[in-house]
Amino acid sequence: MKTKPLVKITLMGKQDEKETIINKLHHLGVMHISEIDKSDFLDRDVPGQNTNLISDQILKLRYIAEKTGVKINFVLDGLPNYEKVLKRSTEFLNSVLEGVKALDVQKKEQLRLQKKYESHIRILSQLPKIYVVKTGYNQVYFSRKLLKSPGSVEVVQGKNGVYYYASGPYQKEDEIITFVKNNSLKQIDLSFVKKDSDLTLKESTKLLESSIEKTSQIDSKLFKKINGKQSTLKWLISTLENYYEQGAISQRFGRTELFFVVQGYGDVESIEKIKSVENLSMTFGQVEEAPTLLENKGIVKHFEHLINMYGVPQYNSVDPSLIMAIFYPFFFGFMLSDIGYGLMMMVVLAFLRWHFGPEVKPLLWIFGLSAVSSIIFGLIFGGFFGNLVHVTPLYKDSFTASFEILQLALIIGLIHINIGVLLALYQGHLRKEFLPALFDVSHLYFLQAIIMGLLFNQPWMIYSSLIIATIILLLRRGILGLTHITGFFGIWFSYARLLALSLATAGVALAINIIADKAAGFTLIGPILWVTILVLGHTFNFILNMIACVIHSARLHYVEQFGLFFKEGGTAFTPFKIKTKIKE
Amino acid sequence: MELATGLIGIGAGIAIGFAALGSGIGQGIAASAAAGATAENESLLAKMLVFAVLPETQAIYGFVISILLLFVFGQ
Secondary structure, three states: OEOOOOEEEEEEEEHHHHHHHHHHHHHHOOOEEEOOOOOOOOEEOOOOOOHHHHHHHHHHHHHHHHHHOOOOOEEOOOOOOHHHHHHHHHHHHHHHHHHHHHHHHHHHHHHHHHHHHHHHHHHHHHOOOOEEEEOOOOOEEEOOOOOOOOOEEEEEEEOOEEEEEEEEOHHHHHHHHHHHHHOOOOOOOOOOOOOEHHHHHHHHHHHHHHHHHHHHHHHHHHHHHHOOOHHHHHHHHHHHHHHHHHHHHHHHOEEOOOEEEEEEEEOHHHHHHHHOOOOOEEEEEEOOOOOEOOOOOHHHHHOHHHHHHHOOEOOOOEOOHHHHHHHHHHHHHHHHOOHHHHHHHHHHHHHHHHHHHHHHHHHHHHHHHHHHHHHHHHHHHOOOOOOOOOOOOOOOOOOOOHHHHHHHHHHHHHHHHHHHHHHHHHHHHHOOOHHHHHHHHHHHHHHHHHHHHHHOOOHHHHHHHHHHHHHHHHHHHOHHHHHHHHHHHHHHHHHHHHHHHHHHHHHHHHHHHHHHHHHOOOOOOHHHHHHHHHHHHHHHHHHHHHHHHHHHHHHHHHHHHHHHHOOEOOOEOOOOOOOOEEOO | OOHHHHHHHHHHHHHHHHHHHHHHHHHHHHHHHHHHHHHHOHHHHHHHHHHHHOOHHHHHHHHHHHHHHHHHHOO
């Protein structure tokens, strides 16, 4: 329920052993390396000597990958010897790069031509047929009579509106262009038309087809260049990117003439591992500020994504992943509360698992649990695509028991808020500020006492609680603190959305079923209409309410609960380790 | 149906109707600003989603009032 305690680690080694030590730390992958603290005794270290060379090779390899359409999805099973990788990379680039570059130039030229021909075809297919006559005096005329411009203007009806052909001798070109501009006309360049526009259109079409064919041939050649070598390319990029990281990390180090110094953070277990690195001296100690490492296991780990979406919690503060793992699916299920939609969610998740593989595991757990919760609440409130399939509710349906369910939603809200209050106190304890934390939230207990007073009709309880809460707020937050009284009731009533969204799901589903039943009365097409309306309608309702439930379940945590205790603004713990999974 | 029952029904309708209208207008303003912010910085998505749905709470208040009208005074 709290971020993992870390220690600040300082390492020192000899400059001439730096590369070996960095390599070992990279393989251990347990330390978050931070920027070295400013010191009068240390200079900032520089990147490793081969970093520029590696960076250059990565750029060239990525260029080849981009031009040959190779996607860099790769799983690296270890970091091989650097010299071996660099040698293979150089050989690879020598054998492939120049060929790819030459083909790329040809392809770019073909694509340029295609754009030109497409533009000609687009212009000509909109215009009526025109003729261009070139005379021996280098003059261009259209075939028809010229009218009132420095040259001539002719009005013709084209496919997309009226066109004006302005034409004349070359000597008058500037005057004609001015005339076109003065008359707010858009100028279309027709200089590419040779003699007959229909003929030019045919030629352009033919040239375009030929260029597309050539491009396809170039693509085949590009594929042949890389065919059978894709794995090598992916392997080289993945490996070199890890070596680049090794080279670039030393920019965070401090240095003297003979030594280098590394500062960073790790957990207690990491200390023993780092001790195993030879020729490295280490000191470590407790700190108040460090990067944030959440240490949840199993299903709860997947809910860390929802926390990080909102913000990384500060070091040594509460980690609400467990609360999120319990209440997110619970709220989601309460709001969707339909067996049919829960099953639909399961089908969608099964498809996602099949299509994207294990990468979507966190998504599957978060929404899989939400789907199960929806089915359970569907059984409680008796919803199966609204009332399409009759299910006897274990409790009562949302429509007949709206008021009871509203009361239930508000009780759940109070429980959720009070968990937030307890977490605020726990946060105070963690930060050794328990009393201020208690003072910060104590008004909430008196405000809840007002609710009890109203419930049991005890005026003394209402008034005394209100007076105490007001005094606490005035002392702690000043006059503006009084807004927390209405603020608390606002937050509490916000949990009424649990019922509101449940009713919305059931209400729309009910309306779809009624429309489908009415449509079923038509002869012949009735059954088809019935099925179509049900499928389209329930898919629409499912998507609409899925989005609403995703957002509102998160919102009840982010706004109503996190506001009580969550301290964001932490830096995520990112260990310096080999990237084995490279994915674009 | 008694006059009072009818008036309670109308009152419940007005409560949720106007609350939803105001909430919708507010949500439109907030969501368009949130969409702009998210377009500039994708990492703000979660916070902007929250901002976008914040004005919906006013509709929930209207909803609570109409439920109270129907089920407490309407019974």
